[in-house]
Amino acid sequence: MEEFNIFQGTQAVLFDFDNTLVDFEANSRKALESVAQDIQNFLQDTGVSSLPLAYLKEKLLVISSKLDSEGVYDRNVWWSELMKELGVQSVDKEQLYEWTSLYWSIAGQNTPFEDALDIVEYLKKKGYKLGLVTNSDGEGGDKRSRISKFPYLDKFNLIIIGGENNVKPKPSLQPFIFACEELKVPKESCVMVGDDPVKDCLAAKRAGLKSILVDRKGAVKFPELYADFVVNSLKELEEFL
Numbered sequence: 001m002e003e004f005n006i007f008q009g010t011q012a013v014l015f016d017f018d019n020t021l022v023d024f025e026a027n028s029r030k031a032l033e034s035v036a037q038d039i040q041n042f043l044q045d046t047g048v049s050s051l052p053l054a055y056l057k058e059k060l061l062v063i064s065s066k067l068d069s070e071g072v073y074d075r076n077v078w079w080s081e082l083m084k085e086l087g088v089q090s091v092d093k094e095q096l097y098e099w100t101s102l103y104w105s106i107a108g109q110n111t112p113f114e115d116a117l118d119i120v121e122y123l124k125k126k127g128y129k130l131g132l133v134t135n136s137d138g139e140g141g142d143k144r145s146r147i148s149k150f151p152y153l154d155k156f157n158l159i160i161i162g163g164e165n166n167v168k169p170k171p172s173l174q175p176f177i178f179a180c181e182e183l184k185v186p187k188e189s190c191v192m193v194g195d196d197p198v199k200d201c202l203a204a205k206r207a208g209l210k211s212i213l214v215d216r217k218g219a220v221k222f223p224e225l226y227a228d229f230v231v232n233s234l235k236e237l238e239e240f241l
Contacts, residue, residue, distance in 0.1 A: 006228060007210060007240050012157075012185040013123055014176070014204075016194030017134035017147060020214050020234075021120075022110035029061070031107035035099045036060045039082065042095070048088055059085065071169055071199075074138035075100040100140035108146055115234040117152060122238055124155045131179045132156050133192065135170055135199070136163030158182050170196075171203035180209070193237070197226035212237070 018024035036056040043049050063081050072078070076096040083091050123130060137143040143161050147153065160179050162169035167178060180187045187208035194200025194213070197220050201211035205228070213220065213227035214234060223230040231237065 005240050007191060009189055010128065010191050010210070010241060011189040012129035012131060012180070012183045012191070013237075013241065014131040014133045014179055014190060014192045014209070015116075015120075016192075016196065016200045017132060017143075017150075018110070019195040019216075020193060020200075021116040021132075021150065022112050022146075024107070024110050027109055028107045031103040031105075032060050032064055033057050034106055035079070035103050038099060038102060039079070043086070043088075049086065051086070056082075069198075071135075071171075072138075073136055073141070073163065073169070075103050075140055077138075097140055104137070104141055108142075110146060110149070112151060113234065119234040119237050120152045120155055123241065124152075126241070128241070129158075129183045129185060130156045131158040131160065131183060133160045133170070133175050133179050134162065136161050138163070170199040173203060173207040176204050176207035176209055191241070193234070197223060201227035 015021055037053060039060075040051060040053050040056050043051060060078070060082055063085070064078050067078055067081065076093070079096050079099045080091065120130065132147065134143065134147070137146070143164075147159065158179060160167060160175050160182075162172065162175045168174045176192060177187070180190050183190070188210075190209045192200055192204035192209050192211045194204075194211070195215070197213055201213045204211040205226075211227045213223050213230045214232075215223055215230055216232055218232065220226070220230075229240075
């Protein structure tokens with residue numbers, strides 16, 4: 001008997017961008033470390049305090065992870081939060097922007113995953129409608145500019161950036177529902193593929209779509225609680241799409 005495929009009848013495939021189609025994590029970490037170094041210099045130059053660089057790096061990594069999970073993408077807020085925790089009451093907004101510019105000069109250099117290029121080409125040849133559903137980079141960032149550098153961008157029928165143009169950011173259900181409406185595809189015939197178990201997968205399922213979690217490092221605990229299916233590589237999508 002033929003094995004049941006829950007993705008049978010799929011007409012459209014939506015993708016997240018960062019850490020799904022392009023490697024964002026590596027350069028983001030390097031960027032945070034560079035900002036931590038600059039913040040250390042700032043604290044020393046202003047006579048506020050002299051803190052070990054390793055401490056500042058770790059502190060900033062924790063804060064950035066926490067705020068990102070909460071949907072706070074404005075990097076200026078990240079630096080402000082660090083300053084508050086260090087007991088620095090106020091920092092000039094121009095200085096915050098300098099750190100944000102430094103961050104994006106490094107974090108914005110994103111290399112596409114090889115399997116991402118392969119699967120986009122494969123799905124397009126198969127006749128699927130393709131969409132990109134991602135979140136804004138926040139004030140000082142430029143998500144659309146980063147997306148524009150993706151080699152196969154012309155193969156996408158739709159690009160939605162949550163947090164811009166009156167579209168709420170993921171994990172709101174709005175961007176997923178909006179994507180299906182714009183592509184003129186029933187929600188049950190649309191699949192969301194992303195690396196975030198909550199913002200991408202669980203949110204998409206709640207919106208009525210099917211979802212696939214890309215867990216490249218096998219780091220997500222109990223992934224079946226969030227997604228309909230889990231893959232370690234986008235190449236695996238060829239097995240059922």
